[in-house]
Amino acid sequence: IDRRATWSISRWRSRAFSTSPSIMKKTPAKRMMNTCTQCGLCDEVCPEDIEIGGMLLEARRSLHRQATLPGAYHQFWLRDMEFTNGELAALAKKPPGTEACTYAFFPGCQLGAADPRYVTEPYRWLLSEKPDTGLLLRCCGVPAEWAGNEEMHSAVISELRNDWEQLGKPVLILACPACRKHMKEYLPEIETITLYEVMDQWGCEPGQQGAGRPFLEPGRSLEPGSSEVFSIFDPCTARHVEPLEQSVRALAQKAGLAWEELPKGDMHGCCGYGGHVSEANADFFSHVVKSRSELSENPYLVYCINCRDVFRGEGKPALHILDLFFDAGEQDALPGLSQRRRNRTDLKETLLKEIWGETMEKKPEPCRFRLVIGAEVQEKMDARKILEEDVCQAIELGEETKRRTFDPEKGTYTCYRESGNITFWAEYRKDGETYEVVNAYTHRMKIKLEGVWNGRKTEVDL
Numbered sequence: 296i297d298r299r300a301t302w303s304i305s306r307w308r309s310r311a312f313s314t315s316p317s318i319m320k321k322t323p324a325k326r327m328m329n330t331c332t333q334c335g336l337c338d339e340v341c342p343e344d345i346e347i348g349g350m351l352l353e354a355r356r357s358l359h360r361q362a363t364l365p366g367a368y369h370q371f372w373l374r375d376m377e378f379t380n381g382e383l384a385a386l387a388k389k390p391p392g393t394e395a396c397t398y399a400f401f402p403g404c405q406l407g408a409a410d411p412r413y414v415t416e417p418y419r420w421l422l423s424e425k426p427d428t429g430l431l432l433r434c435c436g437v438p439a440e441w442a443g444n445e446e447m448h449s450a451v452i453s454e455l456r457n458d459w460e461q462l463g464k465p466v467l468i469l470a471c472p473a474c475r476k477h478m479k480e481y482l483p484e485i486e487t488i489t490l491y492e493v494m495d496q497w498g499c500e501p502g503q504q505g506a507g508r509p510f511l512e513p514g515r516s517l518e519p520g521s522s523e524v525f526s527i528f529d530p531c532t533a534r535h536v537e538p539l540e541q542s543v544r545a546l547a548q549k550a551g552l553a554w555e556e557l558p559k560g561d562m563h564g565c566c567g568y569g570g571h572v573s574e575a576n577a578d579f580f581s582h583v584v585k586s587r588s589e590l591s592e593n594p595y596l597v598y599c600i601n602c603r604d605v606f607r608g609e610g611k612p613a614l615h616i617l618d619l620f621f622d623a624g625e626q627d628a629l630p631g632l633s634q635r636r637r638n639r640t641d642l643k644e645t646l647l648k649e650i651w652g653e654t655m656e657k658k659p660e661p662c663r664f665r666l667v668i669g670a671e672v673q674e675k676m677d678a679r680k681i682l683e684e685d686v687c688q689a690i691e692l693g694e695e696t697k698r699r700t701f702d703p704e705k706g707t708y709t710c711y712r713e714s715g716n717i718t719f720w721a722e723y724r725k726d727g728e729t730y731e732v733v734n735a736y737t738h739r740m741k742i743k744l745e746g747v748w749n750g751r752k753t754e755v756d757l
Contacts, residue, residue, distance in 0.1 A: 325358065325363070325364070325365055326365075326575055326576055328351050328354040328355055328358065329355065329364075329365070329368045329369075329570070329571070329572065329575035329576070330570075330572050330575050330576040330579050331347075331348060331351040331352070331570050331572065332531070332564070332565035332567065332568070332569035332570040332572055332583065333348050333351075333352060333441060333565075333569045333570040334348070334531035334532075334534075334564050334565035334569055335348055335531065335534070336531065336534075336562065336563075336564045336565075339534075339562070340562075352440070352441075352443070354443075355441075355442065355443030356443040356445055357443075358443060359442070359443040359444050359445070360445075364442070364443055365575075365716070365739070366715060366716035367574065367716045367717050367739040368442075368571060368574050368575045369438070369441065369442035369443075369444075369571050369574070370715050370716050370717055371574065371680040372438040372441070372442070372571050373438055373439065373442055373444070373447070374715075375404070375434075375438070375636075376404065376434045376436070376438045376439065376451070378636060378639070379404040379408075379432075379433060379434040379639060380433045380434055380451065380454065382657040383636075383639070383640045383643070383657060383658075383659055384432060384433075384636075384639040384640055384642070384643055385432055385433045385643075386430060386431070386432040386433075386643050386646065386647070387429075387430070387431050387432070387433070387458040387461060387462060388429060388430050388650075388651060389429045389462055389463070390422065390426060390427055390428055390429055390430075390650075391650060391651055391652075393426075393427050393429075394463075395427070395462070395463030395465075396427045396428060396429035396462055396463055396465045397425065397427045397428070397465055397466065398421070398425055398427065398428040398429070398465050398466050398467075398468055399428065399429035399430060399431050399459070399462050399465040399466070399467055399468065400414075400417070400418050400421055400428060400429070400430050400431065400467075400468045400470075400490070401431045401435075401467045401468065401469050401470070401474065402414045402417075402418075402432070402469075402470040402471065402490075403434070403435065403469070403470055403471030403473070403474045403600075404433070404434040404435075404471075404639075405471070405600050405601055405604075405635075406470050406471065406600045407432070407638060407639055407642040408630070408635035408636070408638050408639050409600050409603070409604060409629075409630065409635070409638070410623050410630075410638065411638050411639075411641050411642035411645060412621065412622060412623035413470075413600065413615070413617055413621075413623045414432075414470075414642055414646075415642065415645060415646060415649075416617075416621035416622060416623055417470070417490060417494075417617065417621060418430060418646070418650075420499060420621070421468065421493070422650075424497050428465075428468070429462045429463075429465055430646065430650075431458055431459070431462065431467065432639075432642070432643060433454075433455060433458065434451065435451075435455065435471070435473070435474040435477045435478060436448050436451035436452050436455065436477065436481070437473055437474075437477045438571070439451055440477070441569070441570050441571050442571070452481050452482065455482065456482060456484075456485075459482075459485055464485075466486045466487065466488060467485055467486070467487045467488075468487075468488055468489070468490050468493055469487050469488070469489050469490065470489070470490040470600075471599065471600070472489070472530045472532040472533040472536070472539065472598070472599050473530070473532040473569075473599070473601070475487055475489060475532065475533075475536075475539075476532040489538075489539050489542070491539060491542045491543050491546060491598055491616060492538055492539060492542040494542070494546055494620065495542040495545050495546055496542075499546075499620055500549075500620075501549060501550040501551070501619050501620050502619070502620065523553065523593075523594065524553045524554065524555055524593050525547070525552055525553065525554045525555075525593055525594050525595065525596040525614070526554065526555055526556070526557050526590070526591040526593040526594075526595055526596070527543065527544065527547065527554055527555075527556065527557070527595070527596050527597075528557065528563075528566070528587070528590075528595040528596070528597050528602055528606075528613075529543075529557075529560075529561035529563075529598075530565075530566070530597070530598070530599035530601075530602050531564060531565040531566075531569065532599070533561065533598075533599075534561045534562070535561070539598075540561065543596075543598050543616055546616055546619070546620070547596060547616065547619070550619040550620070552596065552619065554596060555593070557590050557591055558590060558591070559590070563587060563590055564583070564587070565583065565587075566583070566584065566587050566599070566601065566602040566605045566606065567580050567583040567584040567587065567605050568601040568602070568604075568605050574680065584605055584606070584608075584609045585609065587606075588606055588609050588610075588611040594611075594612035594613060594614065595611060595612070595613040595614070596613075596614050596615075596616060597613055597614070597615055597616070598615065598616045598617075600615060603615045604629055607629055608629060631673055631676070631677045632676070632677050632680065632681075632682055633682050633683040633684070636659075636682070637659075640659060643655060662683070662684070662687035662691075663687075663691060664687065664690060664691070664694075664728070664730045665728050665729050665730065666683065666686065666687060666690075666730050666731075666732055667729055667730065667731045667732065668683065668686070668732045669732075669733075672732055672733065672734065672735060675734075675735065675736075676735050679735070679736060679737050680737075681719060681735050681736075681737060685712070685714065685719040685735075686719065686721045686732055686735050688712050688714070688719075689710050689711055689712040689719050689720065689721040690710060690721050690723060690730060691712075692710065692711075692712045693708065693710025693711070693712075693721075694710075698710060698711075705733075706724055707722050707723060707724050707733055708722070708723055708724075708725070709721070709722045710723075711742070713741060713742065716739060717737050717738070717739060718737065718738045718739075718740050718741065718742060719735070719737055720734075720735065720736050720737065720738070721734070721735050722734035722735070
């Protein structure tokens with residue numbers, strides 16, 4: 296290979312795949328291929344202009360086409376995307392009393408999951424400024440791209456395009472920089488602008504929606520007139536997007552926040568969230584989060600909700616720019632994975648009721664058992680990407696089929712349920728109608744049952 300040559304992704308793809316479609320089947324580096332945050336920084340700093348991120352993304356696509364991509368690396372986020380785009384969370388509505396909308400607010404899938412007020416409060420402000428602003432709640436589809444699933448990605452992009460067309464092809468006001476980057480690439484026909492540019496241009500005032508003392512970490516708040524200095528952490532998807540970066544800085548200035556730039560400006564790479572690397576390589580994820588957290592001793596000001604959650608999960612104080620303008624984001628602890636789903640459903644229900652005067656007909660299916668999950672077990676479940684519904688379904692299967700084991704010393708039952716590429720396990724105690732979950736974990740395995748349970752052979756379709 297001539298290292299002096301400039302490689303384009305098309306040339307690399309033709310060399311690596313057209314000549315040998317099965318080449319990736321002989322490569323053991325599947326974990327490495329999925330250990331890329333897709334931030335694009337490698338492409339910019341490589342002296343030979345080799346598109347490393349594009350190469351690794353194409354490798355994921357190739358593995359998926361060959362059905363050899365480890366599905367467990369991406370399963371949680373694809374399920375999360377499916378939930379966000381489903382009946383319990385998705386919403387596409389024109390503003391009340393209008394036939395079409397000039398603008399539509401597209402907050403992305405994670406903003407309302409972190410706190411519904413991050414969506415409700417800015418949307419109320421947008422309506423006060425432009426009453427013909429519609430609403431579009433769904434995922435942009437980037438999880439499917441990161442998973443290399445081209446068919447699923449195309450379907451999600453098509454659904455998003457259809458929703459946009461039904462709203463009258465409005466300008467989409469985006470709160471997520473990753474959504475902005477993704478739409479620019481796959482939906483260039485949609486005109487977009489970020490929420491932060493709109494707030495700057497339309498004159499949003501700090502605290503006008505009731506924002507008081509923004510939360511930093513337990514026991515610590517930003518007092519009015521505080522001289523604490525923040526460092527602005529630009530998400531990797533906003534790199535070189537000067538109108539967006541400058542709008543955030545103008546808003547911080549308007550809010551009276553003392554801030555400074557990070558040593559590398561916006562050339563510091565991803566916070567760690569991108570590409571689903573936490574499941575493929577937890578050690579690498581931890582390394583990235585720690586290294587980004589240590590770029591400055593200052594608390595961070597961010598405008599990507601994923602950055603905020605990643606940093607606060609690491610213990611790094613971080614504020615979202617919306618904290619300075621709206622009454623949102625002040626909870627003492629980050630919501631768990633199951634709570635994030637409930638937040639999305641609550642967001643849809645709240646907006647339907649308060650903006651359109653409608654009742655949400657579809658409701659989440661409740662667990663048939665009363666589960667009690669302690670804080671330590673809940674923390675482990677979130678780390679392992681286990682939802683409460685996964686535990687509930689495992690217990691339901693164990694109770695119905697009696698496919699469970701009993702530990703007389705601990706007084707606990709252990710059961711499991713296979714879902715996709717992952718088997719979920721639950722250990723629990725029964726006390727009447729209460730089921731206390733004492734442990735939960737996962738295996739990337741499949742179990743072919745041909746055994747005897749409680750004295751009889753049981754056949755069940757998992």
